[in-house]
Amino acid sequence: MTDTGDQKNLGLLWALHARPTREARLVLTVDRIVNAAIDIADGEGIEAVSMQRVAANLDVTKMALYRHVSSKAELVAVMIETAVGEPPDVTHIRGGWRPRIERWAELMRATWQKHPWLPTATTGDRAIGPREIGWTESALSAFAGTPLSGAERIDAVFLLSGHIRNTQAAAGAGTQPWTDERRARPELAELLRGHGDRFRHILSAVNDAHDAPPDNGWAFGLDRILAGLDQLIKEKRA
Amino acid sequence: MTDTGDQKNLGLLWALHARPTREARLVLTVDRIVNAAIDIADGEGIEAVSMQRVAANLDVTKMALYRHVSSKAELVAVMIETAVGEPPDVTHIRGGWRPRIERWAELMRATWQKHPWLPTATTGDRAIGPREIGWTESALSAFAGTPLSGAERIDAVFLLSGHIRNTQAAAGAGTQPWTDERRARPELAELLRGHGDRFRHILSAVNDAHDAPPDNGWAFGLDRILAGLDQLIKEKRA
DNA sequence: GAAGCTTTGTGTCCGGCGGACACATTGCGT
């Protein structure tokens, strides 16, 4: 629970795409380091990303990396900023808030799906970059014209991005293995059954859900959230 | 992304409250270890929990701990299992699914609030214990009698527990500092303003939200989710 | 072209981490 202010050098994070003229072809650059790290994280998970490992992939000693990033925390922050990509502009989409936010959610989910380590890496105390904030800005813009208050819009966006994070986290790791018995270890299913009727609601629900789409509740949750927002918006309009 | 099956010794986790007769007064016990670890995590965050640190708090060498827990992963698993506590029984609550699930959510949130490290500790690949499963069972029982399918019930519970996790995670760390400008570092607010109208929706929303309750969208999200579920249930009943 | 200076990468070292393993100690049953 350290103060976020302790983290070093937010400068690089926020100046990422405003680098000055000098463009000399350097053997080692921030981009190469970040991309190497993202490659490792995509393939082997964020916990496989160590300075040594990244350096080895670039045929360089780990201390060389510190000439370009000031700490591992900064490296991870820039990894996240790079992985989430440029936020989309959904303001041109017609039909009101709903198609706009649906499109936004679809794009965000697609982006996060490419980098299964994002839910883990973005949990906890950390610095946040402009692109990440840009995604929030983009989502908030979808609610322009609705009767929702500022606080409500923020909460709505938080709710939606949280849902994306949760479903992606569950996909990346076996966070809720009971949601999909096919993925659950036989051991666990066995344990459940061994406890008799203590878990009868789970067992019957899982039994009933054998043909459900393996999306960790993404579509279901999104629909429920949007329905809930729709109800509030209609109520406030009346 | 290691296979969960790699983790050692699920035996202890699942036998936690079925320990046999032999109850000799031992200096060092699993309970003392786990409680010491939880104390540290509650006070200083989960990242402060190392085997050395726990051992020091018990005036013992770290290797002594390994006589009682087989690995740090197991210790953390039992910490979680202990921290979440016994799941509640909400089946006796009258008035249908809604008061039952509301009560469940309230209890779960209260429990998680006592241990701000739970969101972090329960993210990623890990083993899950019977109590944690029991909370899911408890939530699922609230939907007994509704027209929701098994898959829908599971998704609904996942959606709700995800919301609790998200709001708690945001409370424990500065995950979404823009949600509450009072907590945001002045530096960040300054950066936002410095970008002109690039973040105008955020700035105006935050400006408008200065008197919002600092619950990270808990009440708002819960209401929206329940409204969304209500709509689906009514629709399926018709 | 030589001298200096800055930039970039290297080598070494540190404390802390999780954990394997051999050893010391203790206490209980015989």
Add this chain to the structure above:
DNA sequence: ACGCAATGTGTCCGCCGGACACAAAGCTTC
């Protein structure tokens, strides 16, 4: 009193992030 199993200790290993002094290149300026 003996032996044995349970419990705690000490030492060692490889890995982690990172501080710091040093080497090797350029580039600038005479």
